[in-house]
Amino acid sequence: xxxxxxxxxxxxxxxxxxxxxxxxxxxxxxxxxxxxxxxxxxxxxxxxxxxxxxxxxxxxxxxxxxxxxxxxxxxxxxxxxxxxxxxxxxxxxxxxxxxxxxxxxxxxxxxxxxxxxxxxxxxxxxxxxxxxxxxxxxxxxxxxxxxxxxxxxxxxxxxxxxxxxxxxxxxxxxxxxxxxxxxxxxxxxxxxxxxxxxxxxxxxxxxxxxxxxxxxxxxxxxxxxxxxxxxxxxxxxxxxxxxxxxxxxxxxxxxxxxxxxxxxxxxxxxxxxxxxxxxxxxxxxxxxxxxxxxxxxxxxxxxxxxxxxxxxxxxxxxxxxxxxxxxxxxxxxxxxxxxxxxxxxxxxxxxxxxxxxxxxxxxxxxxxxxxxxxxxxxxxxxxxxxxxxxxxxxx
Amino acid sequence: xxxxxxxxxxxxxxxxxxxxxxxxxxxxxxxxxxxxxxxxxxxxxxxxxxxxxxxxxxxxxxxxxxxxxxxxxxxxxxxxxxxxxxxxxxxxxxxxxxxxxxxxxxxxxxxxxxxxxxxxxxxxxxxxxxxxxxxxxxxxxxxxxxxxxxxxxxxxxxxxxxxxxxxxxxxxxxxxxxxxxxxxxxxxxxxxxxxxxxxxxxxxxxxxxxxxxxxxxxxxxxxxxxxxxxxxxxxxxxxxxxxxxxxxxxxxxxxxxxxxxxxxxxxxxxxxxxx
Numbered sequence: 001x002x003x004x005x006x007x008x009x010x011x012x013x014x015x016x017x018x019x020x021x022x023x024x025x026x027x028x029x030x031x032x033x034x035x036x037x038x039x040x041x042x043x044x045x046x047x048x049x050x051x052x053x054x055x056x057x058x059x060x061x062x063x064x065x066x067x068x069x070x071x072x073x074x075x076x077x078x079x080x081x082x083x084x085x086x087x088x089x090x091x092x093x094x095x096x097x098x099x100x101x102x103x104x105x106x107x108x109x110x111x112x113x114x115x116x117x118x119x120x121x122x123x124x125x126x127x128x129x130x131x132x133x134x135x136x137x138x139x140x141x142x143x144x145x146x147x148x149x150x151x152x153x154x155x156x157x158x159x160x161x162x163x164x165x166x167x168x169x170x171x172x173x174x175x176x177x178x179x180x181x182x183x184x185x186x187x188x189x190x191x192x193x194x195x196x197x198x199x200x201x202x203x204x205x206x207x208x209x210x211x212x213x214x215x216x217x218x219x220x221x222x223x224x225x226x227x228x229x230x231x232x233x234x235x236x237x238x239x240x241x242x243x244x245x246x247x248x249x250x251x252x253x254x255x256x257x258x259x260x261x262x263x264x265x266x267x268x269x270x271x272x273x274x275x276x277x278x279x280x281x282x283x284x285x286x287x288x289x290x291x292x293x294x295x296x297x298x299x300x301x302x303x304x305x306x307x308x309x310x311x312x313x314x315x316x317x318x319x320x321x322x323x324x325x326x327x328x329x330x331x332x333x334x335x336x337x338x339x340x341x342x343x344x345x346x347x348x349x350x351x352x353x354x355x356x357x358x359x360x361x362x363x364x365x366x367x368x369x370x371x372x373x374x375x376x377x378x379x380x381x382x383x384x385x386x387x388x389x390x391x392x393x394x395x
Numbered sequence: 396x397x398x399x400x401x402x403x404x405x406x407x408x409x410x411x412x413x414x415x416x417x418x419x420x421x422x423x424x425x426x427x428x429x430x431x432x433x434x435x436x437x438x439x440x441x442x443x444x445x446x447x448x449x450x451x452x453x454x455x456x457x458x459x460x461x462x463x464x465x466x467x468x469x470x471x472x473x474x475x476x477x478x479x480x481x482x483x484x485x486x487x488x489x490x491x492x493x494x495x496x497x498x499x500x501x502x503x504x505x506x507x508x509x510x511x512x513x514x515x516x517x518x519x520x521x522x523x524x525x526x527x528x529x530x531x532x533x534x535x536x537x538x539x540x541x542x543x544x545x546x547x548x549x550x551x552x553x554x555x556x557x558x559x560x561x562x563x564x565x566x567x568x569x570x571x572x573x574x575x576x577x578x579x580x581x582x583x584x585x586x587x588x589x590x591x592x593x594x595x596x597x598x599x600x601x602x603x604x605x606x607x608x609x610x611x612x613x614x615x616x617x618x619x620x621x622x623x624x625x626x627x628x629x630x631x632x633x634x635x636x637x638x639x640x641x642x643x644x645x646x647x648x649x650x651x652x653x654x655x656x657x658x659x660x661x662x663x664x665x666x667x668x669x670x
Contacts, residue, residue: 052485052486054482078485080481082511083507083508083511084507086475086478086507086508087475087478087481087507087508087511090472090479090482090508091478091479091482091485092482093469093471093472093475093478094451094471094478094479094480094483094484094486095482095485096482097483098449098469098482098483098486098490100486102482116472117475120472124469224449224468225447226445226446226448226467226490226491227445227446227467228446228447229446232461232465232467232468234461234467234468234469235470236452236461236468236469
């Protein structure tokens with residue numbers, strides 16, 4: 001069994017998978033190592049220069065907190081296991097206001113508790129990365145992988161007119177990349193950013209390249225450090241005068257428009273000539289990818305559209321990708337949440353079907369192939385034109 | 396009339412407005428917050444700490460404290476100031492950090508945050524202004540409201556049968572080993588105001604030592620919420636309020652003043668013996 005740990009005295013990058021007793025040189029960093037998703041996210045954050053981590057134990061993200069409990073003090077950085085998720089996210093608010101690069105993690109019920117302060121941080125323009133390793137719900141639900149928090153993540157956790165960019169990795173390697181990107185987006189726009197993973201991504205081990213990347217320290221003219229030699233600063237979301245608050249809200253909305261213009265991310269596979277387009281993110285996208293291969297081997301031209309930013313949603317790209325298809329099938333681990341954004345994106349240009357499982361159940365690839373086949377048989381062929389249906393140019 | 400040629404009488408400064416106070420406050424006549432703000436400004440100025448202090452605000456009448464004190468400041472969600480201050484202080488341990496919280500904020504919605512910050516021995520200072528009522532929202536009953544006191548949500552007086560007893564936060568917190576300093580003071584008369592200032596100064600010194608939490612509970616007034624004139628409110632503060640909440644230093648560990656959690660005594664009858 002591969003042992004994942006830091007050999008004593010090893011230089012960074014120091015994560016090696018060395019089967020115990022094999023005598024492999026500890027200083028040899030292999031090209032690929034086996035890491036658990038929760039641990040990879042934690043280590044990626046440390047590599048990206050995370051100054052402070054705050055969390056509270058909850059399955060299925062507890063390993064993330066445990067990893068940070070060991071590693072952050074090693075690096076001389078701040079780690080606190082808070083008294084609750086309320087405590088954790090508010091410690092994050094304080095550390096962020098003081099200029100720290102902050103990570104917070106939890107799972108669905110804990111994220112609900114953090115919602116109030118997510119709103120405060122958005123209103124106070126405080127950067128922070130929040131990881132949600134989703135579990136089944138509602139209520140205490142289950143500890144299995146689920147995607148029932150899509151609407152919560154993308155449409156607002158707390159109160160008020162605010163948005164939070166949401167990044168959804170579908171592999172552990174991608175999660176490592178997105179952690180760094182999340183910090184960049186958080187600081188570029190001064191906003192909380194969420195990484196939306198699920199229990200499977202958090203718990204599974206996958207081979208990854210230990211290419212954790214550094215992020216430059218930042219210089220900010222808004223952080224709190226004491227007002228010596230300058231005017232005092234206040235970080236707040238309260239603006240009692242209607243004119244003041246509307247001005248702040250307009251600034252916030254302008255920031256969101258810049259995010260929509262610049263930060264949309266998605267990936268496509270086998271979309272050329274696809275008759276049925278699957279839309280899925282996270283773990284559901286992993287199943288969908290296998291389904292694409294099986295369907296293609298079976299003669300059904302299926303492609304995969306995978307949103308990576310759930311907000312901002314890649315609506316334009318999806319609409320274009322779906323133009324030549326007979327139908328779209330949304331595969332998700334919920335009763336149908338992503339499907340709402342998909343329908344908004346395609347605006348009725350193509351029929352949209354849902355294949356959702358809940359409670360920690362994960363559809364099999366064959367199930368998804370069946371859903372794609374059913375969609376194919378319930379839809380009409382699309383007249384082939386140079387671009388899309390009925391000669392539309394996709395705009 | 397011609398201008399006098401005599402030189403001005405050499406004067407000495409009796410009172411000078413502290414430089415850390417900025418705008419005039421918007422508090423009601425007779426409210427104690429303005430006094431407490433001034434004491435904080437004076438202490439920070441005397442210790443020359445203003446330039447490296449971060450104020451952690453809270454929700455309540457003092458939510459605008461950052462408008463009145465010339466300090467870097469961050470707003471907290473209601474009740475969470477102790478958690479916010481934890482985040483600030485842990486990342487900037489060389490700065491002076493204090494929360495300014497009312498009794499609704501600290502003693503009701505924020506009990507978990509203050510208890511655990513105290514248990515962890517966080518190295519910041521808590522200024523806990525207790526006027527026994529929710530002032531900003533119109534005078535509802537707080538956990539600190541005295542038995543029998545009338546508020547807009549206890550019309551016939553606080554009834555222990557349905558709403559229980561006032562919460563002695565400072566006594567409770569003083570049992571925790573992470574608390575280095577805990578005192579209760581009052582702004583009920585000029586002498587008490589002087590003692591309140593001494594306590595705030597001591598709390599700042601304790602923070603600079605960096606060994607644990609320092610807490611000053613300031614008994615204060617809310618004439619509007621109490622339905623009284625300012626002078627009646629001060630009278631009540633000196634009377635039944637201080638009778639219910641005794642003032643004094645509960646903990647000053649460097650000076651050997653401490654309270655301890657009750658220890659299990661010698662073997663006594665177990666509870667189950669009676670059955």
